[in-house]
Amino acid sequence: AQSVTQLDSQVPVFEEAPVELRCNYSSSVSVYLFWYVQYPNQGLQLLLKYLSGSTLVESINGFEAEFNKSQTSFHLRKPSVHISDTAEYFCAGASKIIFGSGTRLSIRP
């Protein structure tokens, strides 16, 4: 079955600390992969996407994700988080419309 799995439902980190949000996809999912961010009471916004080419993709606000075919992973990372990064993050695959269950990132001052 096709699936996208986010391994952590919540990730608490201190401000300015690094963070990794984990995402694994089943091999039957197309290798078009996305990370979306949802701020409280809002819709989702695209953070970054992997379509082809370089396995490392970056967003404009310092997040990056690496497509790893052998580990079927697309983990999201940021070297230093800010309070404004507090949000829920969703990994998604696109062969069929599949979203992970989300990871709530909470930043402690």
Next chain:
Amino acid sequence: DGGITQSPKYLFRKEGQNVTLSCEQNLNHDAMYWYRQDPGQGLRLIYYSQIVNDFQKGDIAEGYSVSREKKESFPLTVTSAQKNPTAFYLCASSISSGGPNEQFFGPGTRLTVL
């Protein structure tokens, strides 16, 4: 400004009443989607439409209905048959369904059944 709008932002309904949630996009996208979001469950697909006058059931279509008479509009009706309708509803659109196309989301409608 191109975008996708949903109205109203908050909606209250009495048990047994049908209610329609609006979704409009001016992005000239062929595909539109409705998701339901509950705490801790991520997004679950209710219905999607790949083109005007065509739509398919998603994973949780029971108790919901849709129409796609115009490219710009994809309203969702929550019927009285939906047993637990209180949730946050998100509408999205994309150039076409699946593949490398990102989805653009509306701001959502929070439905509360009293």
